[in-house]
Structures are given as structure tokens and as C-alpha cells.
Amino acid sequence: MKLKQYLTLGIGMIAGFGLSLAGLSYASKNGNNNVNLITSEKAKTIMLDKVPGATITEFSYDGDDKIPKYDGTLIKDNYEYEVDINAETGEVIKFEKEKVSISNTNNQNTSNLITEEKARTIMLDKVPGATITEFSYDKDDSVPKYEGTLVKDNYEYEIDVNAKTGEVTKFEKEKIDTSNNSSNSSTNNQQSTTKPDSTQSNVSNNTSTNTQSSSYIGEAKAKSIILSKVPGATINKFYLDNDETPEYEAELVKGDMEYEISIDAKTGSIKEFSKEHIDKYDDNDDDDDDRDDD
Structure with a gap:
């Protein structure tokens, strides 16, 4: 009998100790969640x-590590x-410095790189009034370069600028397809009623699409409106939802906040505006892992 009592007491003490450790771990983790992050602008400064x-x-931003x-x-x-x-x-917490080799195979004289601002100016001089949606520096080639993606009206531009000389080494222009199945469906219904020949059908479809696209404010204008709502934010996702009420929809990030904005593709009015805090840790993933282990 005494043996059973000792065993029961020992098991109870072990279980209590385990719960205490779990409680401390949970409190520590949730304590970290409550710490405010500095903004991305502050970090850049x-x-x-x-x-x-x-x-x-x-x-x-890297929120996967303990810090x-x-x-x-x-x-x-x-x-x-x-x-x-x-x-x-x-x-x-980390500071490393490394020499960048910008000489090419012909052993040309090295020189300082042009600044990021200068490269952006060169790109915008090629497409006045455009909006730069992507920008990066590529040092992996023999000639370092700045790469940019720009949008104006219904066109997208790809531009590369030599980081040493400022010369434009690549310029591509592509039409952005803003049509979807809804315009095709409307055209098909008209075709089934009037039964025009194939030539008339193609003309009708192209006319309908062009008329619809021309009535939109354009991606550049839409992005300008969106960024004016959250100055200093970065657009992570952007697309046209071309349903019965066409809207430009975007996801933005600024500091530790994420924003979702929708605007009317024809009038530019704000249809939706929401924001939420970006969690640094995902407790649900840990819970799921624990269940898998069980």
C-alpha cells in the first residue's frame, strides 16, 4: 500500500513540475509577443x-529567429x-563589409557606381509619368546593373541601367492584359443572339475589350491613390479584379502593419481599407507540431 502511495506522489510531483515548465515557456513566449518593433523606416535610418x-x-524583415x-x-x-x-x-547585431569587384573580362578601369537615385531618374526619363513597382541591384554579372519594372497606363516596362556608366542596356515594353472572362462572356451572349460571321465576332470582341480598358484609371494612377493612403508603404501585391464592379486591389506593408486596399477601377474611389498587425510568431504552428508529435 505504501509503495502505491509513494508512486502516486512521485507521479504527481513530476506532472506538476512539467506543467510549471510549460507555463514558464508560454509566459516567456507571450512576453516577447508584446514587445513593440521599431518601424522599417527607423531600421533603414x-x-x-x-x-x-x-x-x-x-x-x-526576418521574424523567424528568436530575435x-x-x-x-x-x-x-x-x-x-x-x-x-x-x-x-x-x-x-551584424555588420560586415566586403569589396565589390566591378571589373570585367577586358580589365576596364573601375569607377564608382552611380547611385540608386540616379538610376531611378534615368529609368523615369525613359518613361515619363511611370511608376517604379520593382527595383533591384544586380552585381552578379560582369557588368553591375540596376534593374527596374515600371508601369504606365496599361503598359509594363523592363529597364536595366549600367551601374557604372548610367547607360540603358535593356528596354522592353509589354501590354498589360486587363480583360477577363466576363467581357468574353458578354461578347459570346451577343454572338449567340445575332449569329454574326467570324470576322464580325473578332471585331466585336476587340472593340468591347478596348472600350472597357480605356474607361479605367490605369494601374499607375491606382497605385498613386493607394500609396497616398499609406505614405511610405511598400506594395507587395497588386492586381485588377475585373468582375461586374472592376476594382484594383493591393496589399501593402509599412513597419509592422499590413494594409489591404481596394479602389474602383473607373472612378478611383476607395472601396475597402483595412489594416492589421503583423504577428512575429505563429503559436498555431507550434500547436500543430505538438499534435503531429502526439
Whole structure:
């Protein structure tokens, strides 16, 4: 009898100790969740304070580690810098400097790279009034370059600029297809009623699509309206939802907030505006893993 009592007491003590550890772990984790993050703008300022006059070519937020951080890649003269910032405290937790080789196979004289702002200006001079939706620096080729994607009206442009000379080395223009099945369905219904010949059908379809697209405000204007609602934000997703009420829809990120905005594709009026805090940790994933282990 005493043996059973001792066993029961021992099991109870072990179970209680396990629950205590679980409680401490949970409290510690939730305590981290309540810590406010510095904004992305603040993190960029800290990076540029470390390397005055540099250009940030890559920037991202990493919330997967125990310590959330902002990762940045900067370029100044012929050097590349890797800088990580603690997203909770603003402390620089990584700083690396590396020489960038910009000489090519012909052993041309090296020179300083043009700035990111200069490259953007060159691109916009090629397509006045356009909006730069993507921009990056590519140092992997023998000739380093800035790469940009621009949008104006219903056209998308791909432009590369030599990072040493400022010369435009690539220029491509492509029509953005904004038509969908709804316009085709309307055209097909008209065809089934009037039964025109194939030539008339093609003309009718093209006319309907062109008329519909011309009545839209255009992607560049839509993005301008969206960014005016959240100045300083970055557009992560953007597309045209061309249903009965066509709308431009976008997802934006600024600091630790994510925004969803929809605007009328014809009038430019705001149809939807919502924002939510970006969680640094996902407790549900841990719970799912625990269930899998069981």
C-alpha cells in the first residue's frame, strides 16, 4: 500500500513540475509577443547612420529567429555592407563589409557606381509619368546593373541601367492584359443572339475589350491613390479584379502593419481599407507540431 502511495506522489510531483515548465515557456513566449518593433523606416535610418552616403539595395524583415530583425544590404563606392538590426531594440547585431569587384573580362578601369537615385531618374526619363513597382541591384554579372519594372497606363516596362556608366542596356515594353472572362462572356451572349460571321465576332470582341480598358484609371494612377493612403508603404501585391464592379486591389506593408486596399477601377474611389498587425510568431504552428508529435 505504501509503495502505491509513494508512486502516486512521485507521479504527481513530476506532472506538476512539467506543467510549471510549460507555463514558464508560454509566459516567456507571450512576453516577447508584446514587445513593440521599431518601424522599417527607423531600421533603414540606423543602417544609413552606420554607412553614411550608402544606398540600400536589399531590405527585409526576418521574424523567424528568436530575435526578430531587419536585414539590409548596402552599397557605397566599391564596397558592399551587410547590416542586421534588432527589430525590438534597434541595436546593430551584424555588420560586415566586403569589396565589390566591378571589373570585367577586358580589365576596364573601375569607377564608382552611380547611385540608386540616379538610376531611378534615368529609368523615369525613359518613361515619363511611370511608376517604379520593382527595383533591384544586380552585381552578379560582369557588368553591375540596376534593374527596374515600371508601369504606365496599361503598359509594363523592363529597364536595366549600367551601374557604372548610367547607360540603358535593356528596354522592353509589354501590354498589360486587363480583360477577363466576363467581357468574353458578354461578347459570346451577343454572338449567340445575332449569329454574326467570324470576322464580325473578332471585331466585336476587340472593340468591347478596348472600350472597357480605356474607361479605367490605369494601374499607375491606382497605385498613386493607394500609396497616398499609406505614405511610405511598400506594395507587395497588386492586381485588377475585373468582375461586374472592376476594382484594383493591393496589399501593402509599412513597419509592422499590413494594409489591404481596394479602389474602383473607373472612378478611383476607395472601396475597402483595412489594416492589421503583423504577428512575429505563429503559436498555431507550434500547436500543430505538438499534435503531429502526439
